Amino acid sequence: MTSSATTVPAPSTARVAVIGAGNMGGPVVRTFLAAGARGENVHVANSTPGSSERAAGELGVTAAASRSEALAGADLVVLGVKPYQVIDLLGEIADELPVQAVVLSLAAGVTLEAMEGALPAGRPVVRSMPSTPIAVGEGAVGLMRGTSVTDEQYGLVEELFSRAGVAVTITEDQVHAFIGAAGSLVAVVYALLESMTDEAVRQGLKRDLAAQLVQQTVRGAATVLTETGVHAAVAKNAVTSPGGTTAEALAEFERQGVRGSIASAMQAAADRSRAMTGN
Numbered sequence: 001m002t003s004s005a006t007t008v009p010a011p012s013t014a015r016v017a018v019i020g021a022g023n024m025g026g027p028v029v030r031t032f033l034a035a036g037a038r039g040e041n042v043h044v045a046n047s048t049p050g051s052s053e054r055a056a057g058e059l060g061v062t063a064a065a066s067r068s069e070a071l072a073g074a075d076l077v078v079l080g081v082k083p084y085q086v087i088d089l090l091g092e093i094a095d096e097l098p099v100q101a102v103v104l105s106l107a108a109g110v111t112l113e114a115m116e117g118a119l120p121a122g123r124p125v126v127r128s129m130p131s132t133p134i135a136v137g138e139g140a141v142g143l144m145r146g147t148s149v150t151d152e153q154y155g156l157v158e159e160l161f162s163r164a165g166v167a168v169t170i171t172e173d174q175v176h177a178f179i180g181a182a183g184s185l186v187a188v189v190y191a192l193l194e195s196m197t198d199e200a201v202r203q204g205l206k207r208d209l210a211a212q213l214v215q216q217t218v219r220g221a222a223t224v225l226t227e228t229g230v231h232a233a234v235a236k237n238a239v240t241s242p243g244g245t246t247a248e249a250l251a252e253f254e255r256q257g258v259r260g261s262i263a264s265a266m267q268a269a270a271d272r273s274r275a276m277t278g279n
Ligand SMILES: NC(=O)c1ccc[n+]([C@@H]2O[C@H](COP(=O)([O-])OP(=O)(O)OC[C@H]3O[C@@H](n4cnc5c(N)ncnc54)[C@H](OP(=O)(O)O)[C@@H]3O)[C@@H](O)[C@H]2O)c1
Pocket: 019, 020, 021, 022, 023, 024, 025, 045, 046, 047, 048, 051, 052, 079, 080, 081, 082, 083, 085, 106, 107, 108, 129, 130, 131, 132, 183
């Protein structure tokens, strides 16, 4: 645990620079706003001024005229660019980065050690692995703390993610499993929702009703487990009558190997993450 001599602001007064507000940087901005960050204090710098203005307008924050303008006086600098850009970007901004600014990376596969090595010694870096549903307060984010981050600086990052859904501290070893169980799993769940809706349509329901029923069923099942703490297998058995429709559905589910397919998809995401990091 490290404590800082410098004052770390509250979310409502923190100045945040977002370098790259795209598919993931955008949801991060939305969850920061939900946690109390103010639009006038959040400055977006994308690859062009036009793109910065578009993203800032959609998010209700401020477009920076340049990257330098976004970085000036920043307490937190969010790196929302693609993983292959992160180390070069850190080299480019190192001189303009305020000494006290916490660098927050969203990138898969770029380690804390690599980021710290690209900056002058002692700079605070936090690595995060967010999932896009943080934009609506129902996502997950895994936070990994760099060696020079003070308790106060880390506390600011935790507060800014306090409305994300689930925000937990993880180790860099755990991030691969985290990607399989959260970041990439979101897309697998969307694919499942799509296929469930398509089948409900094939069985005769109108598409909007099919989508509504499938989404409500998935949301409801997850909420029951969250609110009661009941194990998924126990909840499943409770809705399976002898010789009934659900028993038939579950038997086919197992015959088709769906359980194994989902495990393979999660393992593939985790393995890809390990390969991207070089371990
Ligand atoms: N998508 C996910 O579900 C997800 C989940 C977890 C982590 N991540 C991580 O999030 C990061 C971004 O991924 P993404 O899916 O959000 O990509 P994206 O949608 O392509 O967004 C990338 C953003 O970076 C901006 N950018 C590119 N070059 C730049 C530069 N030189 N200076 C300033 N801004 C620049 C782009 O601006 P323009 O629009 O102007 O080109 C865009 O806003 C990646 O590191 C990824 O590993 C993504």
